[in-house]
Amino acid sequence: MAESKDVLQRTALYDWHVEQGGRMVPFAGWEMPVQYPTGPLVEHQTTRQAAGLFDIDHMGQMEVRGPEAEIFVNHLVTYDVTKMGLFDAHYGLLCYEDGGCVDDLFIYKLPDTQSKDSECYFLIVINASNRAKDVAWVKSHTAGFDVSVKDISDETYMMAFQGPLAPAILNRLTKGDAESVKRFTASQDVILGDVPVLLGRTGYTGEDGFELFFSAEQAVRVWEAILKAGEPEGAKAIGLAARDSLRFEACMPLYGHELSPTITPVEAGLNFALSLDRDFIGRDALLKQKLESSGRALVGLELIDKGVAREGYQVQHGGQMVGALTSGMFAPTLKNFLGMAYVPRSLSARGTELEILIRDKATRAKIVKKPFYVPAYRR
Amino acid sequence: MNVPTDLKYAKSDEWIRVEGEVATIGISDYAQDALSDIVYVDLPQVGASYTAGQPFGSVESVKAQSDVYLPVGGTVTAVNEALGQTPELVNSDPFGAGWLVKIQLTDAAPLAGLMDAAAYTAFCAGRAH
Numbered sequence: 072m073a074e075s076k077d078v079l080q081r082t083a084l085y086d087w088h089v090e091q092g093g094r095m096v097p098f099a100g101w102e103m104p105v106q107y108p109t110g111p112l113v114e115h116q117t118t119r120q121a122a123g124l125f126d127i128d129h130m131g132q133m134e135v136r137g138p139e140a141e142i143f144v145n146h147l148v149t150y151d152v153t154k155m156g157l158f159d160a161h162y163g164l165l166c167y168e169d170g171g172c173v174d175d176l177f178i179y180k181l182p183d184t185q186s187k188d189s190e191c192y193f194l195i196v197i198n199a200s201n202r203a204k205d206v207a208w209v210k211s212h213t214a215g216f217d218v219s220v221k222d223i224s225d226e227t228y229m230m231a232f233q234g235p236l237a238p239a240i241l242n243r244l245t246k247g248d249a250e251s252v253k254r255f256t257a258s259q260d261v262i263l264g265d266v267p268v269l270l271g272r273t274g275y276t277g278e279d280g281f282e283l284f285f286s287a288e289q290a291v292r293v294w295e296a297i298l299k300a301g302e303p304e305g306a307k308a309i310g311l312a313a314r315d316s317l318r319f320e321a322c323m324p325l326y327g328h329e330l331s332p333t334i335t336p337v338e339a340g341l342n343f344a345l346s347l348d349r350d351f352i353g354r355d356a357l358l359k360q361k362l363e364s365s366g367r368a369l370v371g372l373e374l375i376d377k378g379v380a381r382e383g384y385q386v387q388h389g390g391q392m393v394g395a396l397t398s399g400m401f402a403p404t405l406k407n408f409l410g411m412a413y414v415p416r417s418l419s420a421r422g423t424e425l426e427i428l429i430r431d432k433a434t435r436a437k438i439v440k441k442p443f444y445v446p447a448y449r450r
Numbered sequence: 451m452n453v454p455t456d457l458k459y460a461k462s463d464e465w466i467r468v469e470g471e472v473a474t475i476g477i478s479d480y481a482q483d484a485l486s487d488i489v490y491v492d493l494p495q496v497g498a499s500y501t502a503g504q505p506f507g508s509v510e511s512v513k514a515q516s517d518v519y520l521p522v523g524g525t526v527t528a529v530n531e532a533l534g535q536t537p538e539l540v541n542s543d544p545f546g547a548g549w550l551v552k553i554q555l556t557d558a559a560p561l562a563g564l565m566d567a568a569a570y571t572a573f574c575a576g577r578a579h
Binding site for chain 1: 486487489490492508510512513515
């Protein structure tokens, strides 16, 4: 097998990250900054209290266009995209027939100005680790549909700018256009400086903020323009470690952890992403599981005893193994040691005491409400 | 990178300061920097005995868990209680306020195999961060 280091991809900001002391690590086939010199705790708080800029160009994007784009996407994704208006952005998943997850997605429904035959097209954001698999999966289902599927990851740059002060900062760069974009919608051709961007009021941190899509050759200019504009407010570049702790506190699933081919979105509790009143791939399995309350449930755990519970650690009940942690860490905003795990539904009630095996020591934990940190836009 | 010259170092990045029959153990500046923000330190009970090379606790950062090993044989006489509330002392002062345990030496022979500051500096330079 080839050394993974030989094939790691780099984003256009790689040199910038290195110059700024970013600690580069392999992630999903990419060499990405896990942190900058200030460290993940400060980066986490910067995003919660001010604004943080994230290079997330490792994420993939595909476009689905054509007269039957809407019914085609609806055949594949768990959320009913016919309920979305133009410019809406919504979370959804691709599932296998058995309900297991191919990937989780953000779906943008945008006006199709390239064609007279269709009103809308879909921009679908996919995980870096699943890019090839997702594109192949979607393309393998196009037979009988008048659609075209295109992987546009290489030419599309993706950044996230998140935090309570992010809207005001981006406003200054967009002549007031940023703040007019409503939560879970997007605006096309917002001019940031002199670069046209697709601006989604979306994110993966539990804070207000944006995800930006634009032409890849503008990456360094856009990045530096945002950091410079945000300097008075203390906006900073943020690495993957803080990205993980931010999403973890908000209990947003991470594929490969809370989601996988052997985990269903019903088990993950992603009801807001499921429209089970119509047909799509995996619907029958998901509906059956929901009606029967079968499968496991994803729960949030707070340690009662001292320790750090981490991914992979066994969860026990009365000495019997009942699950394993999908994620676990110190939650910097809540100053608490937390985890998420799949357990049998009979053991998933809030307040239930379980034990987590931390280096062979049974450590008491109790099930608490999710999300640990309620996103700012839901308060 | 700070590497005090009055200490001995293990390949697993612990330092040891020996004063007669008593020794103080912590982790190096290199190790705290590699771990980054430390959020929890798991330390043994006073009175616990270890042979050289045995793990006696765990230092945990945001991203990683790292066992810490006793470079010599000994019985724990004190643990740094301050780390319970302020584990970040290991980051800010690894050779001082961020010490981990004090021990009564029961097997000092392995001291001869530990690195001095120059050897440890060279050892660290030879590793990718």
